[in-house]
Amino acid sequence: MNITTYFGNSPKFLIDVKYDLAQEILLGAAAMCLFLNSRIRIEGLIIVLIAAIGFYVGRGFVVTVLTGGSGTFVVGGDHSPLGDRNYFAMVIWMIIPMLMWLSSYTIIFPKNKIFQLTLIAFALTSAITIVGTQSRGALVAAPVFFAFFFLQSRQKISFIIFGLMAALIVLFIAPQDWWDRMDTIVNYEDDGSALARLSTWEFAWNYTVNHPIFGGGFGIFSLNFNAEKGRWLTAHSIYFEVLAEHGFVGFFLFFSMMFGLVYSGFKIRRRCRPYPELAWAGDLGVKLSVSILLYLTAGAFLSVAFHPIAYDLAILAMAVIHVVNREIAQRENAVRGRYPNRRLSRELPSKNVDQPEGAATSALAPNADESTKKGPLSWRDRRLAATAEAEANAQLARDGGPMQPRMPRR
Numbered sequence: 443m444n445i446t447t448y449f450g451n452s453p454k455f456l457i458d459v460k461y462d463l464a465q466e467i468l469l470g471a472a473a474m475c476l477f478l479n480s481r482i483r484i485e486g487l488i489i490v491l492i493a494a495i496g497f498y499v500g501r502g503f504v505v506t507v508l509t510g511g512s513g514t515f516v517v518g519g520d521h522s523p524l525g526d527r528n529y530f531a532m533v534i535w536m537i538i539p540m541l542m543w544l545s546s547y548t549i550i551f552p553k554n555k556i557f558q559l560t561l562i563a564f565a566l567t568s569a570i571t572i573v574g575t576q577s578r579g580a581l582v583a584a585p586v587f588f589a590f591f592f593l594q595s596r597q598k599i600s601f602i603i604f605g606l607m608a609a610l611i612v613l614f615i616a617p618q619d620w621w622d623r624m625d626t627i628v629n630y631e632d633d634g635s636a637l638a639r640l641s642t643w644e645f646a647w648n649y650t651v652n653h654p655i656f657g658g659g660f661g662i663f664s665l666n667f668n669a670e671k672g673r674w675l676t677a678h679s680i681y682f683e684v685l686a687e688h689g690f691v692g693f694f695l696f697f698s699m700m701f702g703l704v705y706s707g708f709k710i711r712r713r714c715r716p717y718p719e720l721a722w723a724g725d726l727g728v729k730l731s732v733s734i735l736l737y738l739t740a741g742a743f744l745s746v747a748f749h750p751i752a753y754d755l756a757i758l759a760m761a762v763i764h765v766v767n768r769e770i771a772q773r774e775n776a777v778r779g780r781y782p783n784r785r786l787s788r789e790l791p792s793k794n795v796d797q798p799e800g801a802a803t804s805a806l807a808p809n810a811d812e813s814t815k816k817g818p819l820s821w822r823d824r825r826l827a828a829t830a831e832a833e834a835n836a837q838l839a840r841d842g843g844p845m846q847p848r849m850p851r852r
Contacts, residue, residue, distance in 0.1 A: 506574030707731030
């Protein structure tokens with residue numbers, strides 16, 4: 443970012459405006475890394491994000507219901523990252539997976555019916571507010587959301603019924619203005635905005651080909667002047683925005699980070715499977731991956747490469763990865779303390795190995811005979827058994843060691 447800004451070709455005042463904004467977002471995200479080191483702090487930040495966005499969702503819901511969704515566009519706060527209807531709809535999609543995670547794994551709120559009904563009401567009002575924004579980018583993100591959770595759902599029939607009910611609600615409450623605007627996605631030749639986007643993307647590609655390393659820096663789209671509209675046009679896509687401003691190198695770094703976080707989120711769930719106490723982290727990693735995918739999908743038609751909510755969720759994903767790695771390392775270190783000369787990928791000691799006094803052999807292999815008949819244990823089963831043994835030995839140490847049998851009196 444600093445290098446592309448230094449070599450930028452756009453006017454200095456435009457560079458300074460976006461550079462200051464990007465710097466504030468990145469420094470704020472970096473500052474959050476200092477305290478997101480536990481489950482309760484991660485959940486606290488999620489609740490703050492939901493509450494902040496929920497205020498504008500509630501206001502948008504009221505406006506949509508009172509106006510019937512016609513003649514007005516629902517937006518978030520003025521002069522804020524939610525001030526544009528397309529940005530607002532994108533952020534609502536990104537926050538809905540967090541609601542789903544909070545309903546199952548919260549430790550701050552009690553898991554009672556009132557809390558569950560509150561989250562369900564929030565999700566329904568969010569869906570209606572998205573319709574009120576009349577954002578075409580939100581409609582593009584909807585198939586990604588429903589397709590993923592359909593594949594992940596264990597009750598696919600119930601999910602299909604829910605999806606059909608949601609589609610019927612949209613069918614009945616959406617005004618004609620909404621249908622006319624969504625129709626321009628297919629018939630883009632009749633929409634001046636769509637044609638302007640194609641022209642902007644062509645400009646971004648041609649400029650990047652001529653400046654492949656550093657791009658043009660912040661504000662380069664000021665050179666994309668449109669005579670018909672009498673103004674310069676923005677990127678209208680995070681892909682072409684990053685490409686033109688930071689070149690192929692910046693494009694590769696940016697999307698390597700985003701898609702790397704998506705991959706790591708799904709990988710975290712696999713790592714947490716042997717540890718039931720880390721199920722919250724595995725599910726949160728998947729939900730954050732979905733939120734980032736929704737950002738990358740809706741952002742294909744928006745200039746939101748430096749949107750603060752996207753970086754907040756990216757920092758949350760990094761924090762979850764850090765907490766999981768730390769917790770698993772602590773458990774593995776406990777096992778290494780029990781068997782200092784053995785690696786976890788090796789087989790654990792068999793029955794004929796001398797065990798220390800008070801060792802919990804039943805926790806090590808509760809079904810040793812059955813596992814011997816079926817063949818050697820898998821790596822995950824061995825690690826899970828070793829973790830259980832370490833916890834049992836730690837409990838024995840806290841209790842003062844195993845009870846010694848009394849000698850009979852003579």
